[in-house]
């Protein structure tokens with residue numbers, strides 16, 4: 001490379017190459033046993049931050065910190081081990097860049113070579129390209145100071161170091177601190193990139209040529225990227241309706257640009273807001289209509305942080321190649337625990353007794369109160385919830401009977417019933433856990449109640465329209481039903497401000513709950529973890545496992561290959577066209593996976609590394625292509 005055009009990449013270490021400040025970590029190690037550890041660590045942090053913001057003399061701050069640290073040589077191996085695990089994520093995933101530019105990457109840091117070299121060497125950065133301070137030790141190996149002749153130990157250290165280096169070529173500085181910016185300010189660098197993956201220092205943001213939320217962004221801007229096609233920080237995520245903080249954290253950690261709204265947005269607002277959004281996260285209130293989808297030019301996936309997806313126009317999503325994910329099993333356990341509790345409460349008439357007591361009524365009696373042990377629990381719908389209820393109920397001594405329209409394997413000692421009527425006839429407790437398909441409208445009505453045993457306990461925690469409520473009411477009043485628990489209703493209030501109106505109000509031994517079967521902190525956390533992981537899996541690998549609308553494809557990893565993801569309208573012959581184009585360009589297919597549903601076809605093709613832009617163009621222009629993307 002001709003010397004004039006050589007490019008140098010000057011990279012800061014603390015909070016840039018690694019996520020943390022090394023001296024803070026060293027303090028955690030060396031002050032472990034110190035009685036005033038917390039005060040000392042807080043002081044070190046304060047001094048570090050003041051230095052970073054440019055408001056404290058560096059040499060003074062270093063001296064003070066070394067004094068506070070009370071460190072020794074023997075602390076360094078653990079420090080290095082800890083820091084190796086704290087390398088910034090975007091540096092880890094771009095190790096290829098360091099490998100390909102080993103003569104051009106320089107670490108210039110006010111930290112110490114003693115720990116920097118062993119860490120950056122694993123990233124192909126040469127020890128002689130690390131410019132940093134050096135510890136001084138006394139005869140007992142205590143760290144007592146630093147080499148004061150090293151320019152990096154003084155206030156204007158980085159600038160002076162650059163002057164000494166006298167680099168001939170273009171210089172790009174990447175760092176999070178004010179002293180990184182100073183290199184550019186002194187006219188010694190072409191550009192300064194404020195690195196914000198780990199910390200965001202307001203004092204430098206406005207001074208930077210670019211803000212780099214990750215190394216991906218820097219590489220992308222300078223056309224140096226090899227590991228990923230498009231920086232994740234350029235992928236916009238919009239999260240509405242107070243999505244759980246864990247989900248926000250996961251998506252931010254992945255590197256996406258995440259925008260959060262606590263409320264929902266109406267159709268017009270969302271249509272406006274969604275234009276540049278690639279991933280949308282909602283809960284049950286936001287309506288994702290055709291109008292919204294029409295203006296979503298970059299949308300790849302929608303995460304419904306709930307169970308239901310009625311609020312989303314799923315077919316239109318398919319037409320536009322947008323994959324939708326939800327969290328179908330995240331609250332299974334919560335529903336099951338509530339059902340168990342309610343069975344016991346109803347069998348012992350606890351609710352009415354408690355209400356009576358609050359009104360001053362002492363009604364001590366065992367009449368029509370039963371243990372659950374040995375009773376027959378009939379579960380209608382042996383899916384996720386029904387099956388888990390079966391296991392828990394059995395452990396409490398109930399005999400489990402179940403009925404499902406599909407063939408389901410009995411768990412434990414549960415007995416399968418061959419008809420709904422058989423289950424209704426034999427059960428002391430009937431619990432509904434069917435799904436909400438239309439055919440299940442009034443699955444349980446007068447005819448079914450008639451078949452049940454006198455005094456039966458009846459639960460519906462599935463869907464409101466499955467039970468004929470007038471028939472239910474009549475059978476509670478005539479004491480055919482000994483107790484009932486209902487969590488779901490055909491018409492539910494839209495918000496907590498609306499009154500709950502129902503024919504079931506004020507009935508004896510009847511528990512009414514506001515659709516809270518799945519409402520627990522644990523379930524919310526599960527949802528918050530499940531949905532982002534499904535979306536990230538889809539974006540990173542193309543896997544559509546558990547997608548609500550896409551054909552489900554679970555894919556192997558694709559090391560050493562490029563993965564082409566082709567979504568098209570389900571028409572005959574498209575796979576053949578894809579393969580013809582690849583054959584015409586002499587591209588070797590390493591693996592290929594296809595799945596279709598009524599509306600779309602989803603084809604994943606893994607090819608070996610070599611391909612050119614022409615192929616991509618040709619694949620994109622196959623007729624009926626909805627979306628096409630390449631993974632690296």
Ligand code: NAI
Pocket residue numbers: 307328329331332335380381382383384385386403404405406433434435436440443461462463487488515516517518519
């Ligand atoms: P699932 O889809 O795993 O199981 C439903 C089962 O019901 C399937 O095995 C299906 O074959 C069976 N089924 C459907 N119609 C039937 C019929 N007519 N007779 C017999 N079996 C029938 O669903 P999952 O996750 O177990 O949920 C069950 C229900 O619970 C759903 O309706 C869901 O909406 C509701 N749910 C309620 C919550 C609440 O807060 N109360 C929270 C979570 C789910």
